[in-house]
Amino acid sequence: MKPRAMKPWLLLAVAMLAFAPCLALAAEPHLAEPVPGMPQLAFGHPEQGRFLIASIVWLFIIFGILYYVMATYALPGVAQVLETRRARIEGDLEQAQAAKQRADAALAEHEAATGRARAEAQAAVTTATQHAQAAAAEKAEALNARLGAQIEAAEQRIAASRDSAMAALRGVATDTAAALVAKLTGGADHAAIDQAVGAELAARGRA
């Protein structure tokens, strides 16, 4: 049942009719004849009985108006408002559900992306460290090799110098010894001196 908007004149008419009791109170006449017993049951009373019957007729007319207005205008309107509200709430709940699902998906995606990025960064760091370590090791090795070669060369030079110095030592010692002996004795046996120097050097391990 599609609700119809109530015509303004009908609403006005109902409102005006509703003011009838005010008019009634403004000029309430009193019954000429008192009613014995319960007025509700005085159907035989000349005046009251007539009003009682009339009230039944009025009741059906007025209740009929109420039923018509309620069934045609008022209740379908309320039903529509309630239905609109129900649909609205349901729609909102569905929207919220969808939004939550979207948010959950976005969160999951974000977490996956973060995980991937973390793994990639970890891998990059590991590779870079390995590269750096390898490069450093290579460099150190090259340096070690160069230094080793230099040390070896220096040692050879030192050994050569020492050998040549050692070789010169015998001549110098023999000459010095011969000169000393000649100065002391006036003559020198070169063969004996040479032998003695050789023996002395051999004794000191410097031959």
Next chain:
Amino acid sequence: MAAEGNSIDALSQFSLTPVLGAVGNSVGFTQSTAHMLLAVGVVTLLMIWGMSNRAIVPGRLQAMAESAYEFVHDLAVGQIGDEGKRYFPFIFSLFMFILLGNLLGLLPYGFAFTSHIAVTFGLAALVFVIVTIVALSIHGTHFFSYFFPEGAPKALAPLIIPIEIISYLSRPVSLSVRLFANMVAGHVMLEVFAAFVVMIGSAAGVLGILGATLPLAVNVALVGFELLVAFLQAYVFAILTSIYLHDAVHLH
């Protein structure tokens, strides 16, 4: 009209007086009729003007109209079942009409048209006729099996069938007398205690005024009680109508 001499006239408050002058007199337009129109006006204004905002979040008046709607709707659908939606406007009109009739009678200068057996019996007879028509239109002649419950021994038929018919026919009587008697009793009590207030208060000076507070206090409590009765009797009328309609739709 309350106290004349030493006798309390608690019943003349129910007599119908014509209003709207000679025209009202000639068409039998009494204060009772005027209050019926007022009730219709109040219900219409509540349900149409109160709902005119059609708000998703209702205001006070709209919440009142909606709760009235939902209360009676739940009652009708709960008692009758899904078919109750068809009869819901009728039950709603009945409930609101009786409720307003009861409540308007509690206002000063108000008149409870539900305190008249002519009115309550008119409504009960309307319910009775509608229920019978609904039952006949749905079940046809099968409706008459309602007066003899299935499975009852055949020998008891002469006893059961008259009892069932009498109980069916007494429905409008009990329905109307219950509402009528409740409203009359309430208003007679209010009138009697109000008369006590006047009688004691005007009797013995200061002591009388002090003594008059006692029936006044009783009357205050009675008004609260009558508010409950007003609502309860409208509810009882509506729910019994729903039960009768359930019987008419489902036959037991």
